[in-house]
Amino acid sequence: MKDFNIKRLIRDNIKTMKPYASARTDYNDVSENMVCLDANENPFENGINRYPDPQQLKVKAEISKLKGISVHQLLLGNGSDEVLDLIFRAFCEPKKDNIITLPPTYGMYDVLAKLNHIENRRLPLTNQFQPNLELISRSKDYRSKAIFICSPNNPTGNQFSKGKIEKLLREFEGLVVIDEAYIDFSNKESWIKRLDEFPNLIVTQTLSKAYGMAGVRLGICYASEAIITILNKIKPPYNVNTLTQQKVLEKLSEPDRISEDITEILKQRDGLKLELETIPFIEKVYPSDANFLLVKVDDATKRYQELLKKGIVVRNRTNQLLCNNCLRFTIGTESENKKLITVLKLL
Numbered sequence: 263m264k265d266f267n268i269k270r271l272i273r274d275n276i277k278t279m280k281p282y283a284s285a286r287t288d289y290n291d292v293s294e295n296m297v298c299l300d301a302n303e304n305p306f307e308n309g310i311n312r313y314p315d316p317q318q319l320k321v322k323a324e325i326s327k328l329k330g331i332s333v334h335q336l337l338l339g340n341g342s343d344e345v346l347d348l349i350f351r352a353f354c355e356p357k358k359d360n361i362i363t364l365p366p367t368y369g370m371y372d373v374l375a376k377l378n379h380i381e382n383r384r385l386p387l388t389n390q391f392q393p394n395l396e397l398i399s400r401s402k403d404y405r406s407k408a409i410f411i412c413s414p415n416n417p418t419g420n421q422f423s424k425g426k427i428e429k430l431l432r433e434f435e436g437l438v439v440i441d442e443a444y445i446d447f448s449n450k451e452s453w454i455k456r457l458d459e460f461p462n463l464i465v466t467q468t469l470s471k472a473y474g475m476a477g478v479r480l481g482i483c484y485a486s487e488a489i490i491t492i493l494n495k496i497k498p499p500y501n502v503n504t505l506t507q508q509k510v511l512e513k514l515s516e517p518d519r520i521s522e523d524i525t526e527i528l529k530q531r532d533g534l535k536l537e538l539e540t541i542p543f544i545e546k547v548y549p550s551d552a553n554f555l556l557v558k559v560d561d562a563t564k565r566y567q568e569l570l571k572k573g574i575v576v577r578n579r580t581n582q583l584l585c586n587n588c589l590r591f592t593i594g595t596e597s598e599n600k601k602l603i604t605v606l607k608l609l
């Protein structure tokens with residue numbers, strides 16, 4: 263990596279702004295016998311009458327232990343979608359900068375680009391669902407502030423080659439954001455282990471998938487201390503609420519339960535793949551490193567409607583690039599997956 267300078271990437275308005283100083287920024291140690299008359303809260307204790315810890319220190323301490331990453335290299339968000347939005351707002355100047363995405367991929371990157379008025383240079387994956395490095399190299403310019411890499415990728419389910427991602431990390435002058443929403447289902451190593459090597463690397467993870475907590479909305483961002491400091495400065499002060507912080511702490515105290523869930527989902531996924539491959543109108547079941555299967559059928563829209571009529575909702579991805587006539591099946595419980603197979607066999 264030659265001369266990476268994060269200052270070149272930050273928007274000018276972000277460089278000069280002062281963050282909101284909340285009552286709890288000034289004084290956060292509310293657990294002791296202090297009389298807190300600083301934040302205009304309702305004084306009657308009910309478990310949630312106080313503002314949450316804006317830095318979520320207890321949750322971060324647990325994640326830090328679990329993942330072996332310093333708390334100074336962590337930022338938590340209201341889902342990883344909030345983290346992704348913060349990245350746009352900190353680094354991408356509306357109407358001037360651009361980002362690069364690699365479709366078919368997660369739809370939020372494009373939504374956030376539009377929301378923030380940023381050009382999205384959509385550079386399709388190869389037919390093997392891998393980043394097209396030559397196309398990326400040709401299409402980027404000095405205003406390409408970030409490239410969004412989803413690995414394992416939604417909706418294709420595969421992971422990108424380590425060598426290709428490494429090359430991007432070395433050669434891309436902007437931020438390389440690796441969205442690892444599905445990393446817990448993969449046996450490959452997370453890129454968080456490489457943070458110290460690549461100052462332009464941001465990794466996002468979520469508790470919405472493997473951890474079974476989509477309802478609490480917790481996203482995790484891992485990056486250099488310099489990047490985390492910038493994102494911290496612009497995040498809404500109380501972006502992760504008290505109930506979420508409590509539930510997450512409970513969950514993280516039972517890591518065995520989480521890995522049992524993952525083991526069961528993987529077993530179900532591999533079983534379901536074999537069953538699906540016996541169904542005549544299914545042309546291909548793509549390999550998956552995630553908790554879903556991308557499946558090519560004869561007529562995706564027709565099959566989608568038929569499944570819906572039988573009470574099974576799946577995702578129709580036929581309009582996505584390279585996904586003509588593809589459906590995406592999330593892995594359910596054993597009985598849900600059996601029902602899916604039974605219904606498919608009768609179509």
Ligand SMILES: *Cc1c(COP(=O)(O)O)cnc(C)c1O
Pocket residue numbers: 340341342343344368412416441443467468469470471476479480481
């Ligand atoms: C599901 C998913 C997320 C999750 O976002 P949250 O806001 O944390 O729920 C992020 N990225 C990808 C690619 C996903 O599929």
